[in-house]
Amino acid sequence: MATATDAEILPPDAPWDVPRRAHEVPARTAGRENAAYQPNSEQAKTGKAKETKASEHRVVSFWTRSEAFFSNQGANLATLALLIALDICMATWGVWEFTAPHWTTESKILRYTLPIARGAGRLVSWNAAVLFVTSSKWFWTWVRSTPIQYAFPVDKVMPKYHRLIALTIVIAGCVIHTVPQVVNYATEAIVINDGGPVWTFGAGFATLQLLITGIILLVVFLLFFATTLEKVRRSTIGFRIFWLSHVFGIVSAIPLLIIHGTQRGYPITVYFLAGPLVLYIIDVIMRRVRHAAREATVVHISAHEDGEDRVTKLILQVPGWRYSAGQYADIRIKEISVWEWHAFTIASAPNDRGEATFFIKAAGRWTGALWELANSATATDAESGSTAGIVGASLRGGFGAPAQNFCAYKHIVVIGTGIGVTPLLSVWHHIVDETRLLMGDESFHNAESPASSPKSVSTWNATELSELPLTEEEQFVLDHGDIAFTDILGFERVRRTTMTLRARVAFAASILESMTVNICLFLISIMLETLVICVWIFEKGVASAAIEIVATLLVLFIYVPKVILSGASYGKRYIVSIIFVMELAIVAMTVASLVASIADAISPSRLNAVLYFSFYGVYSVVHTVRIFFIYYATARPPELFEAEDGWYPEGEASRPRRSIEGSRLSVDPLDHDFSLQGIWVNKTYTGMSWAAEDLAESARSLPRSFSLRLYATRETPETLAQLDPFDRPRCGPQHELIAGRPDWHKIMSAAILRAHRGSPNHGSTVGVFYCGAPAVARELQSVAHRVTAEHLFAVKNQMLRDKQVQMCTCRVLVAKENF
Incomplete structure (x- = not known):
């Protein structure tokens, strides 16, 4: 059943797994909202598009906005x-x-x-x-x-x-x-x-x-x-x-x-x-050595044309070649150039055959020449393609790309615009292949298993927790919360007047440990230290020492209270943790830097300066590692989070896992706490024909946690009704061909809600992987910041109404690659 928070984001009839129509602009209003979506010249620079009525800005607190911003951009x-x-x-x-x-x-x-x-x-x-x-x-x-x-x-x-x-x-x-x-x-x-x-x-x-x-x-x-x-x-x-x-x-x-x-x-x-x-x-x-050039066999080549867009489908085979979904590879076609290598994203899933599929848009001399070769081959054999006219092809890779990190997330949104759909194709087919493998093995697909039941809740004993008095919930947070990141937003969700003394102390510690404070302190420290070095270079010893004293006092002002408050709040858990060792090292190195800077102010010398730079340099390194732990605590893969905390959903600790060759999935795609959404945006549906039918066919008989949506921005609903590629008896309503443009705010709001429902007590990160035009990428980043802040604000209000404390660290992270 949807909570009050759900109702603020989704319509009441939305299913639990894939909220229908919660993340799109209806076709009848697409024309009106297209102007709001399309960035003008000023919006393209700032990445901010007009707000639609459906995505009105909610008032959120300073900490929710700042933590969302620094989590994404810090x-x-x-x-x-x-x-x-x-x-x-x-x-x-x-x-x-x-x-x-x-x-x-x-x-x-x-x-x-x-x-x-x-x-x-x-x-x-x-x-x-x-x-x-x-x-x-x-x-x-x-x-x-x-x-x-x-x-x-x-x-x-x-x-x-x-x-x-x-x-x-x-x-x-x-x-x-x-x-x-x-x-x-x-x-x-x-x-x-x-x-x-x-x-x-x-x-x-x-x-x-x-x-x-x-x-x-x-x-x-x-x-x-x-x-x-x-x-x-x-x-x-x-x-x-x-x-x-x-x-x-x-x-x-x-x-x-x-x-x-x-x-x-x-x-x-x-x-x-x-x-x-x-x-x-x-x-x-x-x-x-690792990615040596290999001679490849051209298994298939064909040309597709839609108005001004010309796309070549190229399938190469190198026996024994391995790559990961989301990566890219370099291609050389000897018929075009013996020396030139061009990088393209792999659009197929890893397989044992060593085959890799590429979709290459004709946008220049080399890609245009490739299309001409493919067009001549297509004319020769329109059904299967032909290698006629191609002397030979070579391949090297695969190389790392943003989309290959999809395996670190339980909730994945892969977005492609135009030819930027290629990472989506690779990730989608890879996870679908993995899912079908698991669905075909009865030991991995037991409908009566608690882990696969939509009603099982992956929380820290949520039933017992909801019955605890408020003070005992605070005790639960303090005893089980992540020491690496105490989550200021979790404590901010409780009214100050109802907090116990220990919770107030922990709240103060969480402020000093927040991403906002640490990133700002790091930036200010870099600025002051740069000024110190520049002044010292020009042999202004006294002035340099004065700035050194200011820089060290600033760090001590933050970390001395932080160590004291954390020790009072978490006791032995904090004292025996690596976090205490790092923060104590920060304090020790800063004190040593302060002593050296004072000595340098009294009696300027090269030795005192060297000592100061040495101690402050060690502090900077340790502080960088400390910030890394904060990021790692909120962005680490789900299986690491569960293993480190000694917690697993019911039945998951002993549940076997299995994957296909090349798979690095960290979660079971059949788990109820998993979702995959693929979004492809293009001007026309015919411009998608070179891949849309294969995508639609792959959507057959998939769990409801899989959602595939194809947006044709220049088509009408009447036209698309006759072109629907989905096999409706075997494809759920979550797979759609839509006329109009997507509403990114609703898409990300629905995704973060799914992540929260799956892990309401500690949150989960939504991984958004985008490939396409830079203007849309900037818009996605902006929307991700806002949606994360709005979600945390909504959770805070819900906790206040229910008098509960939940350590929600849900957020939306956008990884982008532009072509």
Whole structure:
């Protein structure tokens, strides 16, 4: 039976598993609401679309809004802040090298231009090194298989951070560094061949060599930038220029940067590049070993056309090849190019045959040529396709992508727009194959099993808990709550006037432990420490020490009360936990930093400064690990949560699990606490024909927890009524072909409600995986923040009405990849 909270989100006739019509814009109102959904130029920049009447904003508290925001964006903000801080420190170091008193000049021009040029040059050298780290595909694929993925924004490394770092190099090298040097040469502040050395290891300036290498680097950087523009890459020969400029540009840029950046015998660029370059070389070797190029057999190729959209279906087979659902692979078609490799998402489920299906949209020279080959093959044999005209194909991969992490969630929403449906196809078919395997084994599909009954409730003895007095519920939370993350929102749901003293203390501790406070403290610490380093570089010892004292006192102001309050609230559970060890280390390192900073203020010395930076550096590392534990406590896979807490749903602890080859599902798809929703949005249904029929066929006889919805935004209900691909006698009403656009707010509200119903006492995370246009991705992120905050606010009100305490940590996380 739906609770009062359910009624606020869903209509009363919605079934428990897949709320019908709770997450779509009705066809009769689609025309009116299309304008609200379609982002205009301003909305595309902000990611905020107009609110519809169905998604009116609810008033939520500060903590629900802030925790939802920092849960989704905190790691990204922290990473960006760290990158910016390192850039500022490197630029400051470069500026310092050409400032008085350790470097002087009689030229009034060089007094200003050289510090600016050197600071920008240091930025180029540093970011060139970081760029190699972001380019290590095998390394980041490996990171996705570790717990680091839950706290570090791996999905943003490529291409977001990669592009941001590359743009920093272009701006710093081609503008900030070049303009002052042009001024120097134009005003003859620097004279070519003024008797200086030819090589940069000399005591003076090798002006001719610097001019030549600088001009070549300028051309290389501008070529990099120009070929990365989308219009250039998608032109007839644009991608070849893009690929060649990267290959030959990198080969030439590294030695040029080393030569150009070496002055007075110190090859600074080498120092920066050594570690990342070794990592990149190892990464390339591992890619060649683990993901070596293999000759593939073209099993099927066909061309599909719908107006301006042209799609190639390509099935390749490599015996013994393994990949995971959601990953991508590199393809080379020798008939088109012997050298070019292009990355495409795998659209099929892992299988023992070594087959991989790709759907490739013609959007450029290479993809257009592939479609022409497929079209000629389709004309030859329209029924099964043909390999005629294709000399050979090669395959390498698979490589990590955001969608491959679907296996960490019990509640999954996979969204694709246009050709971005390919991750959805892979994940959907993989889970469907797994489900059918389990449904075919009677030992795994017993209708009388408590675990498979829709009425069984996966909670911490929920019946007994609901009968406890309020003070005993608080005791339950304090005795069984997750020490890694005490959940401020759980305590916020209780009226302050009804809290016991111990609960009030725990509430205060949860504020200091919240994601909001920790991320803000981390950001402020980075800002202050950056300021300390910059001031210290310019040998302002007293000022640096003063900022050091402020930075350390701020940390102590947060963590000393946190340790005391947590100890008073949780007692022995806290004292014997790894969380206490980390927080005690934070306090100890901060106190040591404070002592060193005070000593540095009284008697400035290099030793005191080194001690301060050492202690504060250890604090920063431990604090980073502490924040990771907070993320891990709320985003870790369900089976880890249950195993670590020693809790399983009734009958689950001994229930056997089984999976097909390549499966990494962490939950049973037949469990009532599981849901999968696939959403494909396209302009027309005919534009989906190359995959819609196979999707519709796969939806036959699936549990009600599976939902597949195809949205045709430019079709009418009357037209789609004649094109419905679903076998209605065997497909439930949750599988639909819909005219209009989806209402993302209702979709995510329904998904988070399903997650809450399955785990009402500790919550569950909804994993949303999107591939498509960036404007929709920004809208999904914004809606996810709002829905999470609204849900927690609704749960709080429900708990106040029922006088219960529930540790709900439900949230919606969006992982996106853009094409």
